[in-house]
Amino acid sequence: MKRLTLADCFDPTGERFGIPTYPWRCAPDDLATRRQLRSRGLRPGGQDVAAQILRPRRRREPLTAYLYRVDLARPVRPMTPARWAALAKANAARRRCPECGRDAGYVIPPTLGTCVTCAYPEEQRAA
Numbered sequence: 001m002k003r004l005t006l007a008d009c010f011d012p013t014g015e016r017f018g019i020p021t022y023p024w025r026c027a028p029d030d031l032a033t034r035r036q037l038r039s040r041g042l043r044p045g046g047q048d049v050a051a052q053i054l055r056p057r058r059r060r061e062p063l064t065a066y067l068y069r070v071d072l073a074r075p076v077r078p079m080t081p082a083r084w085a086a087l088a089k090a091n092a093a094r095r096r097c098p099e100c101g102r103d104a105g106y107v108i109p110p111t112l113g114t115c116v117t118c119a120y121p122e123e124q125r126a127a
């Protein structure tokens with residue numbers, strides 16, 4: 001591939017590259033990279049890549065960064081007290097032994113399916 005110049009990278013209709021393409025630092029303000037969204041407290045939110053920016057490099061493939069539409073971006077969901085509580089509840093359920101119903105204090109090993117005390121009653125008594 002012939003070395004790209006910055007001017008080659010200007011393809012807002014995507015005629016050349018298949019998707020709208022802008023030279024490095026020349027992307028429209030309504031498009032942002034994942035990192036730029038993140039710095040504004042946003043995430044792509046399931047949308048497809050809207051465009052790309054290309055940065056030509058000497059004797060190497062150009063650097064590519066994907067752009068997302070800012071108007072379709074969603075706020076990053078913060079951890080609220082309710083979400084922390086739900087997470088703690090899920091973890092507690094994974095520690096509860098279905099055999100004796102006690103909180104084992106550790107996540108029940110899927111290979112045992114019960115707490116260690118229930119899985120090996122003899123060994124526990126001997127110990």
Ligand SMILES: [Zn+2]
Pocket residue numbers: 097098099100101102114115116117118119
């Ligand atoms: Zn048990």
